[in-house]
Structure formats: C-alpha cells, structure tokens
Amino acid sequence: MRVLVTGAYGFIGSHIVAALVAANHEVVCAVRGARLDSRFPGLRAVACDMSRDVTPEVWLPRLNGIDAVVNCAGILREQRGDRFDTVHIQAPVALYQACLRAGVQRVVQISALGHADDGEFIASKHRGDEQLASMPLDATILRPSLVYSAHGSYGGTSLLRAMAALPGAIVVPRAAVAPCVQPIAAEDVALAVVASLARATQGVDILELVGPKAMGLAEYLQDWRRWLGLRAARLWLVPTALVRVACRVGERLGQGPLGETMQRMLEHGNLGQAGALERMHERLGLSPRTLQRALAESPSHVQDRWHARLYLALPLLRVTLALLWLASGVIGWALSSDTVTASAQGGSLSPEATLMLARATATLDLLLGALCLLRWRPRLVLSGMLLMLLGYTIGIGALWPMHWLDPLGGLLKNVPLMAAIAILLLTEEKR
Missing domain, CATH: 3.40.50.720 (NAD(P)-binding Rossmann-like Domain)
Structure with a gap:
C-alpha cells in the first residue's frame, strides 16, 4: 500500500x-x-x-x-x-x-x-x-x-x-x-x-x-x-x-x-x-x-543522560551569554569617552577611532544580546556572536597586545566563551 x-x-x-x-x-x-x-x-x-x-x-x-x-x-x-x-x-x-x-x-x-x-x-x-x-x-x-x-x-x-x-x-x-x-x-x-x-x-x-x-x-x-x-x-x-x-x-x-x-x-x-x-x-x-x-x-546509554541533563542547562547557558552581551553593550555605552581612550593607550588607533570602534561594538553587543534572548534565528545570531568574539580576540590582541597579559584574563576568557557558543550551535537542532 x-x-x-x-x-x-x-x-x-x-x-x-x-x-x-x-x-x-x-x-x-x-x-x-x-x-x-x-x-x-x-x-x-x-x-x-x-x-x-x-x-x-x-x-x-x-x-x-x-x-x-x-x-x-x-x-x-x-x-x-x-x-x-x-x-x-x-x-x-x-x-x-x-x-x-x-x-x-x-x-x-x-x-x-x-x-x-x-x-x-x-x-x-x-x-x-x-x-x-x-x-x-x-x-x-x-x-x-x-x-x-x-x-x-x-x-x-x-x-x-x-x-x-x-x-x-x-x-x-x-x-x-x-x-x-x-x-x-x-x-x-x-x-x-x-x-x-x-x-x-x-x-x-x-x-x-x-x-x-x-x-x-x-x-x-x-x-x-x-x-x-x-x-x-x-x-x-x-x-x-x-x-x-x-x-x-x-x-x-x-x-x-x-x-x-x-x-x-x-x-x-x-x-x-x-x-x-x-x-x-x-x-x-x-x-x-x-x-x-x-x-x-x-x-x-550515556547519551540519554547527557540529553536529559543538557535539556535545561543549554537554555541557561544561552540566557547567561545573552545577558553577558547585553551587559557588555551597556558598559560600552556607559563609559565616558575619556575612559575609553585612556584604556586604549599604547595601541595603534587614534583616540577618535578607538571611541568610534567602542561605541559600534557596544551597539552590536546590545543587538546580538537582545536577539539571542528572543531566540530570533538562533543559528545566525550565535554565529554572529562567535564571529564577533573571534574578531574581538584577534583585533584587540593585535592592536593592544598587552591585554594578553591582563591578570584577570580578559582576552583569554574569550576562548572558553567561544567553546560555549560552539556547543550551543552544535545542539541547536531540536529534531
């Protein structure tokens, strides 16, 4: 039949x-x-x-x-x-x-x-x-x-x-x-x-x-x-x-x-x-x-336990990443121009270009964070977050190499963040 x-x-x-x-x-x-x-x-x-x-x-x-x-x-x-x-x-x-x-x-x-x-x-x-x-x-x-x-x-x-x-x-x-x-x-x-x-x-x-x-x-x-x-x-x-x-x-x-x-x-x-x-x-x-x-x-099998445990953990990871991006955007706009240019001393960009770049990336942070929280086209948004993080790491590391030695690990922390976004991308498929 x-x-x-x-x-x-x-x-x-x-x-x-x-x-x-x-x-x-x-x-x-x-x-x-x-x-x-x-x-x-x-x-x-x-x-x-x-x-x-x-x-x-x-x-x-x-x-x-x-x-x-x-x-x-x-x-x-x-x-x-x-x-x-x-x-x-x-x-x-x-x-x-x-x-x-x-x-x-x-x-x-x-x-x-x-x-x-x-x-x-x-x-x-x-x-x-x-x-x-x-x-x-x-x-x-x-x-x-x-x-x-x-x-x-x-x-x-x-x-x-x-x-x-x-x-x-x-x-x-x-x-x-x-x-x-x-x-x-x-x-x-x-x-x-x-x-x-x-x-x-x-x-x-x-x-x-x-x-x-x-x-x-x-x-x-x-x-x-x-x-x-x-x-x-x-x-x-x-x-x-x-x-x-x-x-x-x-x-x-x-x-x-x-x-x-x-x-x-x-x-x-x-x-x-x-x-x-x-x-x-x-x-x-x-x-x-x-x-x-x-x-x-x-x-x-062990995969069944993974899925059961990750079902609630993955949304939590998504929300915390979205909040991190939103916080980064808010801070990027809240900092005064003097603070932004002072933090960029020793780099190859002029103070004006540094300020413009900081405001632009803060705006993009806010946009991606909000879209991630709303789950709008999650694959596209997560890919954008991953590319942005990669750009941050390469760009800041090249223009201001002293940040690699930051005792708080500002740039180094981007590596596990990229891994976390990659996990969300790999588990985005729901059926």
Missing part, C-alpha cells in the same frame, strides 16, 4: 513512518519544503504546508497513486503563521475532501486524548475529528495519551526526562501525584496505525490509545530516573498555584512545551475511558506495553 504521511518527520510521525516501512508499505512523506530527511533514505518526500494548504485542489496532485493517508500533523501552540484552526481543521479537511475526489478511502488521523477545556490544542483536534467523522471515508481516529519512547524524545517528553534527571530531587506538581496519565510507547502508537490500515473497516472509528497502567507524574518520573541510571531522589511537591504561574509564563514566552495546555491536561487527567484497552485489543489486536517493560527492553 502506498501511504501519504503528513507530519512525517515529527516525533510520532517518524515512528509511524518507520513502522509502515517495516510493514512493507511504500511511504510518501508530506513535509514542509519537501526536504529529505537522512533518517529515511530512499523515501519520497512531497512539499506541503498545513498552515497554508487549505483547499482540496492543492492536495489533489499529491494523492496520485496514493492508497491511504495518515495525518500526524499538529502544533502544541500557535506561533508565527501556525494557527490551530488551520493546522488541525482547515488543512486536514481540505486533504480529506481531496481524498474523496481522488478515490482514496482509507484515512488514519492522529488526534489527542483529553477534554476540550484542556485548551485549544485539544479542542481544535477534536473539532477536526468531528469534521472527519462527518465524511464518507473509512477512517480511524486515534487519540493517544502521553506518548514516550526510550529511543528518543521531543518537546514535552524531553522536558519530562529533564525533570527526572534533576540533581537531588524530582519536582512534581502536587495536582499530578494521583494517576493522571496512561503513557503509551510511540512504537505502539505506530503499530496501531499499521493495524488500522490493515483491517477492513467501514465508516469512522475513534479509539483511545492508552498504556495498560494509569500513573501519577511522580511514578512516571521515578521510572525514567531509574532507567537513566541515576540515584534515587526525594520528591518535591510544588503547589498547584506556583505551577500555574510557571506554565502561564511558559505560554507567554511561546517557546518549548511548558504551557497552560500541559498544566490543564495534568490537572484534569489524561486517562482513557473505561474499556479503552479492551477496545484497542479487540479492534486492532494491540496489547501495548507498560512503561516499565518498554524501558527494560531498551536500556539507556
């Missing part, structure tokens, strides 16, 4: 693509820019943009020779041109209308488990499900609980791993101590998609994908901590009010998985209805593994 998969390079989508390939299906990846992902050599990719492709006519050429469609596309929060209504409703509906016109009858949609009042992420997903359910297609709508994998993480699952790896304590919202999730492995979600395409169905079926054990967040994190090979840590229960404030701040910053949707899902619970496991087994022949078993089948 030739299957078109939207969101094919995402966390869940990539597992689904791998499972479809293993089941001998021919996969066509529908992704932004039709970029080829080296993780899937030999697969075909076609361009699509769920934030813009809202008419069936755009989708029809992509369905030539396609037998089934799996929609994994989704966004956790709105940013830039991505809107819930467009990505979760308008674009998928246009795709399904194109399926009707092209004679593609089999559709699988990856939705989300939860309640509409958990936030617009869940509400818009469910509105998209309703639109699909109203169409004359043979469709399976899958609503997974918390999805994890021992073979990698992204977004919320990366944040939870980082919480499990915190030194000395496991921080847990007080409201999430009671059973609130039924975690299911991404590999089992992928098997559910393969089974959905293999079975003969008529009409629309909605299935909740849940693991066999309901867990509180504390137990979930303890299991991951043991898997990472870390020492047992005490539990630190955080008041719900404080968690809400932190999630509200995360929502306003617009970066990362920490936000109000995650907070509400944990408070309200992300559990399947009674009989969800039995229906999954009956209709898909799937018996998902417990978290403990899935982790036992895939032992961790």
